Amino acid sequence: MSHNTFGHLFRVTTWGESHGPRIGCVVDGVPPGIPLAEADIQHWMDRRKPGQSRFTTQRREPDAVTIVSGTFEGRTTGTPLAMIVENVDQRSKDYDDIAETYRPGHADYTYEVKYGVRDWRGSGRASARETAMRVAAGGVARKVLGEGVAIRAAVVQIGPHAIDRARWDWAETERNPFWCPDAETAKRWEGFLDGVRKQGSSAGAVIEVVASGVPAGLGAPIYGKLDAELAGAMMSINAVKAVEIGQGFALAAEPGESAADEMRMGNDGAVFLSNKAGGVLGGISTGQDVVVRFAVKPTSSILHERRTVDRQGRDTTVRVKGRHDPCVGIRAAPVGEAMMACVLADHLLRHRAQCG
Amino acid sequence: MSHNTFGHLFRVTTWGESHGPRIGCVVDGVPPGIPLAEADIQHWMDRRKPGQSRFTTQRREPDAVTIVSGTFEGRTTGTPLAMIVENVDQRSKDYDDIAETYRPGHADYTYEVKYGVRDWRGSGRASARETAMRVAAGGVARKVLGEGVAIRAAVVQIGPHAIDRARWDWAETERNPFWCPDAETAKRWEGFLDGVRKQGSSAGAVIEVVASGVPAGLGAPIYGKLDAELAGAMMSINAVKAVEIGQGFALAAEPGESAADEMRMGNDGAVFLSNKAGGVLGGISTGQDVVVRFAVKPTSSILHERRTVDRQGRDTTVRVKGRHDPCVGIRAAPVGEAMMACVLADHLLRHRAQCG
C-alpha cells in the first residue's frame, strides 16, 4: 500500500513538490528489452507542459525529462526506470499571501488538518505539477502497450459549452489549444475563456479519453475491474470530481432493451453493434474502444475575492494572484491519456501473469 | 495485488459463485476488542437480500450470515474475520439456455474470452450475488467507524425519473421498497416499474450515498485519494457505469467563483458554507458529509429478444428467463453503503497509522 504509487505490476511512484528543486518518478515492473529514449517520453511531456497558449498557466517550465536508471544501450533492462524533471520557474513569493490562509476549493485546509503542516509554496505536493510525472510514466506505458493500442483524449466541454459530437474530428484536436475535436466549438471556447480570464474567474471541463486497439480480456473481476481502476485513476487527477464509462450516467435512464450492446459475428469473430458499455463488460475489456469521460472542476485559485478562514482561525477573504490555468481541464487531457495508458499497461501484465 | 480483495489495512477478500454451495469473505486488519455478533451483520444483510418486494428478484435467499473465525467471547480478536452465507435457492436449470450463448450487456462473453471457461450457472462469479459479502464486510466496517459515522443511501433516479430533491426525507427511504427519499416519486416509480416488468424490460437507477460524521483528515494524496478510492469502490459494483463526488459533472459547467465552497469560522472550528465538493478536497475529507452518486445500468438479463452470438460463433438471439431484478439499482443501495463504509474504515486505519 502506498499513497504515492499507482498500479500493481506496472507501478508508478511519484515524488516532488511544485516548488522543490525537482520532481520525479520511478516506474517499476517494466518489461525488459523495450527500446526507450528520453525523446519518446519528451514527446508526451511537451503536450502537457505549461505556457503553450494564453489559456494555460504562464509558468515557464521546459519539463525536460531525464532517464536516470533502468535503460542500457537504449533499451529497458527490467529494473526500475527513474525519471527526473527540474523545476526551473518557481516563484514562491507569489504564494506569500496564502501561507496563512486556506483557499476555498483547494487542498490547503485538508492538508493542514491531516498533517499539521503543509508546503504552501505552489501548493507543494497538492499541485497539479505532480501530473507531469504521470505523463512521463504514461509514455513508458504506451511503449509497453505497443503501437497497436492508440490512446487519445479530447476536451468535450468547457464551462457550460459542450461540443457537437456530430462534428467530431480527431485531427482537429491537434489544431487548437484545447484538444477540441470540433473546430467550431473550439472557436467559441476561445472567446468564452478570454472572458473568463478577464473576469478573474475560471472554468471547468469534461475530457473524454478513448483507447483503441485494446485486446479483449484485459481487466479482472471483482475488485480489479478495468473500469473500476480507470475510475480510480481518473478521479486521482487533480480537480476531477466525476467519471463515467461509455454512456455512463445516461444509461440509468435507458430501457434494458436498448442499453446493452447487441452482438453479431464479423469477419474476425464477434462484433458489437454499439458501444454503450464503453468497451468494458463485467470489468473486462470487450475489444471495442475503451471510453472514459471525466469532469474537472474550475481552477480554485482565482482573482475573485472569496470568503475563507486563516490558520489562526479568523474569518478573512482571499484573492489568488500567481500564475494559474484559467481552465485546468485543458492540461488534464494529456494526463487522462497517461492514466489510461498506465491502467492498460498494468492490466496487460496482470492478464499475462494469470492467463499466459 | 489481488483481484478479489478490496482495501489496504481494512481488507476484504470475497469468494464464491452464484450457484456454488456457499459464498464467503475474509476481513483482515480489523482492530481487536470490538463487540461484534452475527446479528450486527445480519441487520445489514437483510436490507440487501432478494425477494423482499415484487421489484427485486424472486430468488429466495435468507442470506443468514455465520461468523466462523475472528471473534472470541463476542469481541473481535484482531485475527481474520471469516463469514459464510449458504446458497439455498439456486436453480441452475434456468440458465441452461444461456450456457452456449452470450447475453448482451453481460460478462458472459468477456469471461469466456479472458479465462477460456466460465461458470454459466447464475453467472458464477460475475453475479451480483457476490455483493452479499460486501454488505457483510460493510457491517464490520461500520463497527470500526463507530457510531459517530452514519452511512445512508438513497435511490435518486429510476429509469428517466429523478426525485425532487426539495422533498428529500431520509425517513422516507425506510418506508418504500426503493430506498426513495421522496414519497411522491416512490409512488410514481411503482407504476413505472410495474410497466417495465410487464414489458419484460428493465430499468437503470442512480444511487446517492452519504456519510455523515466523517472526521476531517481521512484520505491520502496522491493515488490514495479518498474520492479516487470511492470512485473505484463504487465502479466495482456490478452494473455501475458512472460515479461522481459532490456536484460531480455539474461542476464542469460552473464558474470558479461559485464552484468552490467558501469557509467561515463556526463554534467548533472552520465550517464550509456549501458542500459542492462532496466532503473531499485534495483527496482528503473536509469534515462535511461525504457524498457519492453512482449510476447503475438496466439489468442485462431481460425477456426481450436481443441479437447475439453463441460459443460456436453463430448469430443467434436470446431472451433471458430466470428470476432477475427488473431494476438492480434498488439492491445496489445497501451495497453502495457497504463500499462507503469499507473505504472509510480503511482510511481511518491508514490515517491512524501515519498521523497517529
Next chain:
Amino acid sequence: MSHNTFGHLFRVTTWGESHGPRIGCVVDGVPPGIPLAEADIQHWMDRRKPGQSRFTTQRREPDAVTIVSGTFEGRTTGTPLAMIVENVDQRSKDYDDIAETYRPGHADYTYEVKYGVRDWRGSGRASARETAMRVAAGGVARKVLGEGVAIRAAVVQIGPHAIDRARWDWAETERNPFWCPDAETAKRWEGFLDGVRKQGSSAGAVIEVVASGVPAGLGAPIYGKLDAELAGAMMSINAVKAVEIGQGFALAAEPGESAADEMRMGNDGAVFLSNKAGGVLGGISTGQDVVVRFAVKPTSSILHERRTVDRQGRDTTVRVKGRHDPCVGIRAAPVGEAMMACVLADHLLRHRAQCG
C-alpha cells in the same frame, strides 16, 4: 498489505482458529483451465495431518478438504479458489489451565500484549493448525508449477542428531515417520524421541526443502529476491527460528575461490559444477535445485514445569498437558514444501507478467 495473506500474484489468505468450527483459505490468482479435484489437495493434506504416528499429536483430525468455489467441471476458472476444512476434534477443556497463564516460548503473552485479548483454546490463531491451509494452498501451487517441478522435504536433524548426508535416499523419507532420508538415523531418532516423550520434554528439528526442475530466471531483484521471499516464507511457519539457502551459514567460513559455483557448457546450455548457492544467484533462480533449510525450535507446550507469570501479574509455574507434538518439526516438513510451492508459483506468474 495483509497479515494473513501470502504471495503477490498467487495469493493465499487463510482464516480460522484451532478450536473454531472450521478453518479455510482463499487462493486468488490461479490461472484458469487447470484440472483440479479435491483429491489432488487431499493427497498433500494427508501427509501433514496429525495422529499418524506416536511422534505427532494425538488430536484426530481427518483434515478432509472441500473446494467451495473457483472450479467448474473439474477445472480452475481463474476466480478465487476457496477451501474449507472442518475442525472435528477440539478439546478446549485441555486448555483451561492456560487461559490465565502464559506458556514460556509460546505466543500467549505477545498476543495478549498486542491485541488485549486472545483465544486461548488451542492457542486460537497462533496454533500450527493454520498450517493445514498452507498445505492445501501448496497443493494448488504444485498444479500451477506443473509436473516438471518436484518439491520434496526431508528432516535432516532432530534434537542434536543430524543425518549422515552420505546415506541420503529420498525414497527413505516415505518409509519412516520422520521424513528422514537416512534409514539408520531414522532408527536412532525413534529411540531418542521415545525418550523425549517419556521425559515430558520436546525436541527441535532441521528441515531441508529441495525444488527440482525450477526454470532459470524466477525471482526478482531487489526486494522480491527468490531467496528473500523463501526466507520470509519459511520463517513464517510456526516455531521456525532460522533459514538458510544452499550452504548458508557455512559459506561465511569459506574462501572466495571455493564459495562460488563454477560454470561449464553442458549439452543443453550452461551448467554449474556445484550448488553451494542453493540454486539462487542475485535473487534469481539458476536452474539448479533450489535448496532451503530451516530450524524448528522444540515444542513449547511440555509437561516439564516451567516458571512463568499469569494475566494478573503473579509469578507462577506451568505444565502443559493437552495433546502436543513432541517434535513439531516433523509435521513442518510438508508445510515447508507447501511454502516452497507457493513462493515458486507466485514467482512463475510474476516472471511471466514481466518477461512474457
Next chain:
Amino acid sequence: MSHNTFGHLFRVTTWGESHGPRIGCVVDGVPPGIPLAEADIQHWMDRRKPGQSRFTTQRREPDAVTIVSGTFEGRTTGTPLAMIVENVDQRSKDYDDIAETYRPGHADYTYEVKYGVRDWRGSGRASARETAMRVAAGGVARKVLGEGVAIRAAVVQIGPHAIDRARWDWAETERNPFWCPDAETAKRWEGFLDGVRKQGSSAGAVIEVVASGVPAGLGAPIYGKLDAELAGAMMSINAVKAVEIGQGFALAAEPGESAADEMRMGNDGAVFLSNKAGGVLGGISTGQDVVVRFAVKPTSSILHERRTVDRQGRDTTVRVKGRHDPCVGIRAAPVGEAMMACVLADHLLRHRAQCG
C-alpha cells in the same frame, strides 16, 4: 507488489545502477512533523561508504545525500521523501572484461537469463551500491522509531574466525574497521584479511543486528510476522545466504525445557529470564532485544582464476580486477541495521493502525 519496494506502510522504493549518474530512493508513509535534515541521514551514510579502510573497496564515493522532497522547514510533511546520491567515481572500463563473461557466484548469468539484457558496468542494479539507499531510508526509519529504540550491528565472524562473545563490548565496534565488538579478534581479522587480499581471495562474514527498546506487541501473525519480515529483509541484502533469530539453528538441538525463555514479574511488568527467542514470540515482539544474525558469503569478484562460460556459450575462465571489497560482510553491518530499522518502523505504523 513491487520488486524494488520494501515495506508496507513505511515504504522504501530504490532506483539506480552502480555506474549510472545517480541513485536514489523514495520513502513513502513517513509520519508528518518529524524533524529531519540531510545531516541526520549523512551520519549513517558515512558509516557504510566505501574507501574508509584498506579492507573495503577503494572506489571513492562521498555518498553525499540530498533530500529533494518531503520536508518543509526542517520537518517531514507526510508526503514522499525523495533522496538522491550522485555517483562520482565509476570506472566502467574496469568491467570491459566481464561484459561477455559470467562471473561465478555473481548475478551476471541469472540477470541475463531472466531479462535478456544486463548492465554489466559495475554490475548495474545487482551491485551492492544499491544498499546506500537502504541506509538512507534506515536513517529516516530511525527517526520514526524515535530515540527510545537503539539499533546496532556487530560483525561476529569473518572467514572461519568467530569472536569470543565473552569479550563483547559495543564501544569496541566503533574503534576498529570491522564493527567488531571484540578487540582481540579485530586484531586477528586484520592479519587474516591482509592475507586474503594478498592472495586475491575474499572472505565471508556473520553480522549480528540488535534492536533495543522495541516495545512489546510489534509484528503481526501469520504472514506478517516480525521475524519473517526480518528474515526476508536481511536475505534481500546482497550476498546474504542465511538468517537466524535469537539462538536460531542452535535451538534445534536444545531440549524443550531449556529452549523457551521463562518469565517472572519485574518492577515494570513481566520480564524474561533469557532471550533465546531473540525478542520475538509468535511473530510479535516481546519487549526484549530483537536479535538477528545473517551470513554474508565471500565477495564473488576475486583475482583468482575461475572456470566459467561466456555469452556466446563457450567455456572460458575469469579473473576479476576492478575495486572490490575483500570482505563485503563488513559494509553489510550498517545495511543490516538499516533493514532492521525499516522493518521496525513499518511494524510500528502497522501496529498503530490496527491497535491504536
